[in-house]
Amino acid sequence: MLSSLLDHLRRRRRGYAALCVLLGLWLFTDRPNRTPGPLLEDVLARDFLSIQTRNTPTTYYEGRQGPTGFEYELMRRFADHLGVSLNLDADQNIDEVLEAVREKGDLGAAALPLDPTRDGLMYSRPIMPLQPLLVYRRGLPPPSELDDLEGLEIGTLSGTGTDRVMRELQDEHPWLSWQESDDIEVSALLGRVADGSLDAAVVFEHQFRLNRLFFPEVEDGFRLGRPLSLAWAFPTGQGLGLLREANRFLDGLQGNGLLTRLETRYLGRDDYLEYVGARTFIGHVHERLPKYDSLFRAAARASGFDWKLLAAVGYQESHWRPDATSPTGVRGMMMLTNATAADLAVDNRLDPAQSIDGGARYLRELKERLPASITGEDRLFMALAAYNVGLGHLYDARRIAEMRGGDPDAWRDVREALPLLQQREWHSKTRYGYARGGEPVIYVRNVRRYYEILAYVDRSRQQFHQLNARRSLSEEDGLFDRVPPSG
Incomplete structure (x- = not known):
């Protein structure tokens, strides 16, 4: 052809x-x-x-x-x-x-x-379409029109198109002034709004949707100017x-x-975690995770998983609380049962090092026990579901998926089958019977989303360090160019 x-x-x-x-x-x-x-x-x-x-x-x-x-x-x-x-x-x-x-x-x-x-x-x-959006720091009077921006320190990224929109607006509003930089990305710009270096910023709407959960201190204000085109x-x-x-x-x-x-x-995703829950999670990333990230990294090296994935599982299980205890008796950072802890030779479930290492080994064991026909991300997602609901119930859901004409090796079909374990019509046909099958679906979804946020934060930190390595302290002051009023 x-x-x-x-x-x-x-x-x-x-x-x-x-x-x-x-x-x-x-x-x-x-x-x-x-x-x-x-x-x-x-x-x-x-x-x-x-x-x-x-x-x-x-x-x-x-x-x-x-x-x-x-x-x-x-x-x-x-x-x-x-x-x-x-x-x-x-x-x-x-x-x-x-x-x-x-x-x-x-x-x-x-x-x-x-x-x-x-x-x-x-x-x-x-x-x-690329729609410019004015965002501002939480706590400031909410701006709703251009006149509300007078006196605010506003930043944007040069060359992206938002700077062009600002110049077009300045033609009609000569008092308008802002700072712009071509040496940072959106996450760094929003970070400066969050930490008070800037009062507001102009970014594109889809960029804010993707970043808003990582910067809960930044609020959306109003659309600014005409849409551009990607x-x-x-x-x-x-x-x-x-x-x-x-x-x-x-x-x-x-x-x-x-x-x-x-x-x-x-x-298009801006609500994949409930907003208040996202703010809580980000707070815990900064306050709790630093105490344990070295333990997650060590367990990741030993088990072959990404440390951020293990940390996401730990947050879903206990919110990174080493003394967490459920009404059913599972305990610790990774919420191990007594039987699982004994199998893994974990003698103190409340010891975060033992719990994280044991949880990582248990997840690896579940993943290895799955049939070879399950590959890629499907294999990981099913191992995560089994961590929550048990391997037996996962196998039952795979059988239900097959009975319904689906693929038992595809998470998308097993995900649809798991909630059916709550219905007698279906769980009566399985080996292990009833299970709260909706929970592992939510469990896997949450772990994936916590992982996404951790990966974003980790990537942003790396980019920040790389940027600083290329720029001396004296250059930091020259990061932004100020565009003064035109009249």
């Missing part, structure tokens, strides 16, 4: 006026008489697609199962669409991304706002072939609904 596409591209007429390149080229996606250039041919010939991007939670980052993120998912699918591999350069800010696209990159995918005023670049069709950037002067193919690919994702589903999966 690709070879025929390439032959087709080579037969097409070449040469178009530069004016068409500088205008909104994505509008011409479906016109059959547009001329492809050499860039698509080069990509197919070399067998890889080079993408300039950024390491951010909304774009691309390393997750527990490898690279992930909204735009990474689109990049990966586009490379698969072309039948080539993917090569990423992610250690750059937005201006560096755009310069790299002009000089060497095939395309830029880095939460880029469509901006036809940028020289040497052309953009894909819009992928999703798009991919391509170099001018190298033909329209790759741009047109990207537009065709994005049109297909929009048409079959996958683009909307991916947007919801990666960017």
